[in-house]
Amino acid sequence: MNDFTPYPEAAFLQQAWQNLAIFWSFDDINATWVLLGSLLLGMSASVIGAFAFLRKRSLLGDALAHAALPGVMMAFLLSGSRDAEMLFIGALASSLLGFWLIDWLPKNTKIKPDAALAITLSFFFALGLMLLSYIQTSELPNKSGLDKLLFGQAAAITAEDIQLLIYVTSAVLLIVVLFFEKFRLIAFNRTYAKTLGIPVKFYELLLALMIVLSVVVGLQLVGVVLMAAILLTPVAAARFWSHQLSSLLILAALFGALSALLGAQISYIAPAMPTGPWIVVSLSLLFFISFLFAPKQGLLKRYWDYRQLKTRVLEENILRTLYKLLEREHFKRNHFTLAEITALRALPLNPLQKTLQKLVKRHYLVKHQLAYGLSEEGLLKAIKLTRRHRLWESYLSQHADLNSEQVHQQAERIEHILNQEQEQQIVAELMEQLHPQDPHGSPIPKLPSQNLQETQ
Numbered sequence: 001m002n003d004f005t006p007y008p009e010a011a012f013l014q015q016a017w018q019n020l021a022i023f024w025s026f027d028d029i030n031a032t033w034v035l036l037g038s039l040l041l042g043m044s045a046s047v048i049g050a051f052a053f054l055r056k057r058s059l060l061g062d063a064l065a066h067a068a069l070p071g072v073m074m075a076f077l078l079s080g081s082r083d084a085e086m087l088f089i090g091a092l093a094s095s096l097l098g099f100w101l102i103d104w105l106p107k108n109t110k111i112k113p114d115a116a117l118a119i120t121l122s123f124f125f126a127l128g129l130m131l132l133s134y135i136q137t138s139e140l141p142n143k144s145g146l147d148k149l150l151f152g153q154a155a156a157i158t159a160e161d162i163q164l165l166i167y168v169t170s171a172v173l174l175i176v177v178l179f180f181e182k183f184r185l186i187a188f189n190r191t192y193a194k195t196l197g198i199p200v201k202f203y204e205l206l207l208a209l210m211i212v213l214s215v216v217v218g219l220q221l222v223g224v225v226l227m228a229a230i231l232l233t234p235v236a237a238a239r240f241w242s243h244q245l246s247s248l249l250i251l252a253a254l255f256g257a258l259s260a261l262l263g264a265q266i267s268y269i270a271p272a273m274p275t276g277p278w279i280v281v282s283l284s285l286l287f288f289i290s291f292l293f294a295p296k297q298g299l300l301k302r303y304w305d306y307r308q309l310k311t312r313v314l315e316e317n318i319l320r321t322l323y324k325l326l327e328r329e330h331f332k333r334n335h336f337t338l339a340e341i342t343a344l345r346a347l348p349l350n351p352l353q354k355t356l357q358k359l360v361k362r363h364y365l366v367k368h369q370l371a372y373g374l375s376e377e378g379l380l381k382a383i384k385l386t387r388r389h390r391l392w393e394s395y396l397s398q399h400a401d402l403n404s405e406q407v408h409q410q411a412e413r414i415e416h417i418l419n420q421e422q423e424q425q426i427v428a429e430l431m432e433q434l435h436p437q438d439p440h441g442s443p444i445p446k447l448p449s450q451n452l453q454e455t456q
Helices: 008-025 029-054 060-079 084-108 113-137 146-150 159-178 180-188 190-195 200-238 245-269 275-293 299-328 338-344 349-361 376-399 404-414 420-430 448-455
Strands: 365-368 371-374
Touching: 029 060, 029 159, 029 180, 029 200, 029 245, 029 275, 060 084, 060 113, 060 146, 060 200, 084 113, 084 159, 084 200, 113 146, 146 200, 159 180, 159 200, 180 190, 180 200, 180 245, 190 200, 200 245, 200 275, 245 275, 275 299, 299 338, 299 349, 299 371, 299 376, 338 349, 349 365, 349 371, 371 376, 376 420
Parallel strands: none
Antiparallel strands: 365 371
């Protein structure tokens, strides 16, 4: 007799693989509806939510989602039906009323926009909860499941809900494509759009209507509480990857769709876990991945750039210090000890030694026993750095009315990022003479090419 009993973990993994196979076979029509609905909502809400995010009205979607709750309850009380169309109309009317109140209060009272948003959100949500409590304690039929609108119940989605989602998603994406240029202009420069004669109010109302539609159709999937995350998190994640609006919208839609796919799949593999919260969790994971690993704006890339800049600043400061020492010696001695270097510029000994060795390997410095001197290549680099430093000091002294100590501190920062074009602009501004000096009386060195041209 075999008394072997598999480990619970093995049994769970086996069941999970079986559920995954069933999910992707599309044999379960309810799972297919949940997947399709989540994908549609993820794409439409992410795209239209991007414009609210860019116009700094990020919490508008959250307020409208909460404002939809009393409309759903009133639609149920008046009709006695839970038909998707009736609940949609009620939620739409309530959300539009909430949007009107958010817009009306700051214009006609002393209430600020953020306070108007908070007041509207709390009032409508409280009203919705009161109506929900009344319905739950009444004898009305078909009332079960209304409380699921708070956090969503994707498993209860029907063919009618999917049809409604298809209509809304198609309308949202089509309108964004048709009026993309107008929406972009309004999002980034509303005043300029007005001067061009664009009916800004009309397009703002159109955007608001698209946000309301996306919010209302998403209540069944993710609920009132989590709807704001679907609108805002995808574009927040996309901002780490691109600053171009078209790319931003495409990335936001992809993130929304990917989170929907992950959320629907996980909730099917582990049936005790609801779809809506898992969609939001997946979105949050995508956001943190973008926050950490995005190639241009990610935290790790920014940290790496910071370390690189810090290293480069240290190297350039040492080169400029050696040039200053060389200058003090009237270019007759080109080897200086650590004590001489640290006397002119206070630097920690350990980083200084490591950087000096690195500069020697890169052929910027030449080592003379216990002393260091500039190589030919290092001298050219040091001249360029010193020139930019002193040019910037002269520019600030003439145009910013700063004293010598202040211009030196500013030049210490800017010399490392000035490029050749900016240097030429500064020279043109200063109308450089034959032997210009900085505010401290030190000569601004000429580049070797300039000296060569003068001798010829």
